Amino acid sequence: MLSSQPVTQPLKPTTRTSTVGRTTNPVRYWLGRLLIYTALLFFALLFIVPFVWLVSNSLKTAEQAFDANWIPRPIMWSNYVRIFQEVPLLLMARNSVIVAVLGVLAVVLSSSMIAYGLARLRFPGAGLVFAAVLGTMMMPGAVTMIPGYLIWKKLNLVNTLYPLWLGNLFGSSFYIFMLRQFLLTLPQEIIDAGRVDGASYYRIYWQLMLPLIRPALLSVTIFEFQAKWNDFMGPLIYIQNPDLRTLPLGLQIFVQHLGYGQFRWELLFAASVLVTLPMVLLFAVAQKQFIEGIATTGIKG
Amino acid sequence: MAGNRTTKSRFRLDEEARAGFFFVSPFLLGFIVFTAGPLLASFYFSFTRYDVLNPPVWRGLENYRNMLQDERFSKTLYNSLYFTLLYVPTAIPFALGLALLLQARVRGVSFWRTAFYLPEITPAVAAGVLWLRILSAQNGLLNEALAVIGINGPAWTIDAQWVKPAIVMMKLWSVGWIVVIYFAALQQVPKDLYEAAIVDGANAWQRFWRITLPMISNVIFFTVIMLTIFSLNIFTEPMVMFPPQVFGGQMGPQDSALFYVLYLFDQAFRNFRMGYASALAWVLFVITLIIVTLQVRGSRRLVYTDSGQ
Numbered sequence A: 001m002l003s004s005q006p007v008t009q010p011l012k013p014t015t016r017t018s019t020v021g022r023t024t025n026p027v028r029y030w031l032g033r034l035l036i037y038t039a040l041l042f043f044a045l046l047f048i049v050p051f052v053w054l055v056s057n058s059l060k061t062a063e064q065a066f067d068a069n070w071i072p073r074p075i076m077w078s079n080y081v082r083i084f085q086e087v088p089l090l091l092m093a094r095n096s097v098i099v100a101v102l103g104v105l106a107v108v109l110s111s112s113m114i115a116y117g118l119a120r121l122r123f124p125g126a127g128l129v130f131a132a133v134l135g136t137m138m139m140p141g142a143v144t145m146i147p148g149y150l151i152w153k154k155l156n157l158v159n160t161l162y163p164l165w166l167g168n169l170f171g172s173s174f175y176i177f178m179l180r181q182f183l184l185t186l187p188q189e190i191i192d193a194g195r196v197d198g199a200s201y202y203r204i205y206w207q208l209m210l211p212l213i214r215p216a217l218l219s220v221t222i223f224e225f226q227a228k229w230n231d232f233m234g235p236l237i238y239i240q241n242p243d244l245r246t247l248p249l250g251l252q253i254f255v256q257h258l259g260y261g262q263f264r265w266e267l268l269f270a271a272s273v274l275v276t277l278p279m280v281l282l283f284a285v286a287q288k289q290f291i292e293g294i295a296t297t298g299i300k301g
Numbered sequence B: 001m002a003g004n005r006t007t008k009s010r011f012r013l014d015e016e017a018r019a020g021f022f023f024v025s026p027f028l029l030g031f032i033v034f035t036a037g038p039l040l041a042s043f044y045f046s047f048t049r050y051d052v053l054n055p056p057v058w059r060g061l062e063n064y065r066n067m068l069q070d071e072r073f074s075k076t077l078y079n080s081l082y083f084t085l086l087y088v089p090t091a092i093p094f095a096l097g098l099a100l101l102l103q104a105r106v107r108g109v110s111f112w113r114t115a116f117y118l119p120e121i122t123p124a125v126a127a128g129v130l131w132l133r134i135l136s137a138q139n140g141l142l143n144e145a146l147a148v149i150g151i152n153g154p155a156w157t158i159d160a161q162w163v164k165p166a167i168v169m170m171k172l173w174s175v176g177w178i179v180v181i182y183f184a185a186l187q188q189v190p191k192d193l194y195e196a197a198i199v200d201g202a203n204a205w206q207r208f209w210r211i212t213l214p215m216i217s218n219v220i221f222f223t224v225i226m227l228t229i230f231s232l233n234i235f236t237e238p239m240v241m242f243p244p245q246v247f248g249g250q251m252g253p254q255d256s257a258l259f260y261v262l263y264l265f266d267q268a269f270r271n272f273r274m275g276y277a278s279a280l281a282w283v284l285f286v287i288t289l290i291i292v293t294l295q296v297r298g299s300r301r302l303v304y305t306d307s308g309q
Helices: A026-058 A079-086 A089-120 A126-138 A141-154 A162-170 A173-184 A188-196 A201-212 A214-230 A233-238 A247-261 A265-285 A287-297 B002-007 B015-045 B062-069 B071-103 B109-121 B124-134 B141-148 B160-172 B176-188 B191-199 B204-215 B217-232 B236-241 B260-270 B274-302
Strands: none
Touching: A026 A265, A026 B071, A026 B109, A026 B124, A026 B141, A079 A089, A079 A265, A089 A126, A089 A162, A089 A173, A089 A201, A089 A214, A089 A247, A089 B015, A126 A173, A126 B015, A141 A162, A141 A233, A141 B015, A141 B260, A141 B274, A162 A214, A162 A233, A162 B015, A173 A214, A188 A201, A201 A214, A201 B015, A214 A247, A214 A265, A214 A287, A233 A247, A233 B260, A247 A265, A247 B124, A247 B236, A265 A287, A265 B109, A265 B124, A287 B109, A287 B176, B015 B274, B062 B274, B071 B109, B071 B160, B071 B176, B071 B217, B071 B260, B109 B176, B124 B141, B124 B160, B124 B236, B160 B236, B176 B204, B176 B217, B191 B204, B204 B217, B217 B274, B260 B274
């Protein structure tokens, strides 16, 4: 509808234009530039300022936490010490790291195996398996949530960290799909050469395929780390033991107690800064993988 | 490889096929145990009364009938649809606008893109805490900003009618991932299309409607579906901002933040009404399928494909 007709047809020639499309009128050009940069700056501030403001509010006293000042007086650096006494942040961070690291290792190994099988090996029923992968991608999590919980309960693993990551050993359909696309682009000659040299399919996977898809594996690593670091619903369902709380669950519980209960919001702001920091650092070192991973697959963490 | 197969018995697999099964076996196992099995199980539970401690009792359509009389169910359905209908149509043009700004041959693309993306990497729980402060009626950042242009902002987190628009704004703040997707799609649009259009005298507005939009319409369509599904499943932020423990068992003032999955969670894990919660899950599943089907249908006329249809 929008574009069936050729784009070049119904438009009448208007202004004088140079060959690559910049209007020759310099005033109009610079005015346009100014407008664009003003808009960019406005939106960039819109996205960044709340962070600055969060940090500022995390450095106030409890009484001043909701005042209008941008620069706290006094600056309570001690909030960042105090939060560790009020909230077992290190314990929560340890749990979060365990879940995130094991989850990443499990999902990278399993998803790459499954993707290799689907992309490069011929076996009866492969099409059906791939259809099942696609079907799982569309499945809303809410439908399988309750029976999933009952399975972990039956295994006596509720209130342990296992339900939060062990399922990753079965692969994740989004990652399988993404890695399969990546593996399909590799030339068949690599595999054939490996076969001629007597390598088994297992060795080809481990020694030829895995190194070649390293950039995609890195994207999976980052997405899954982010997903596990942020996961809130999983711990909320499976963790009752306070010693096993991950950062998101622990933080939510302290919103109830410390925030709504004791009006110590400034400490929660400090905790929120600390929880966000690792992700900011990860993004700083792996910006390329974040952006490219999202741009090529549309997956987000 | 294929030659091998015929020489052996039909039921013997060659080495490649055996390896293939080995490699996909984790998925098959997970699919049966954690997807297909649970799907059937939750369908069965939806016709039962089940509190986990005692075995499920068959109740026919009771759960589905109860939904029709359940005021919190109508509330949650209303809230989720309200949120989705307000969020998706605002998020898409907003993200597209930002992507177009990046596309306008500006310097420092990666800096701007990072700025737009930053909220997206903030853990949802931390974002919830931050936004409680931003939306606060007491010197909140939003109302301070509104005051600059002479608007007296409402008490976003206290006034039930403003809670959902407030959450929409919060989620609009983290559209960075859509901007990244759109920006990547814009880069793929062949430059010569624009050049040809410019030669023919098309202005920027015409180029946008006749080239840019059609060429990325499939990506826009994809994000509409993703966003719709995300919106119907919103959970973490409202749970952090309006803990039911604080609001007397309700989700926010007058249940104004009681979104679908929150209600489902509440029924399943706080009231242990697993049967009713399973029925809720299946209704959400069907609603999602209906909405996505409608979107796919509608898009056939709007999404540009190479075949020229």
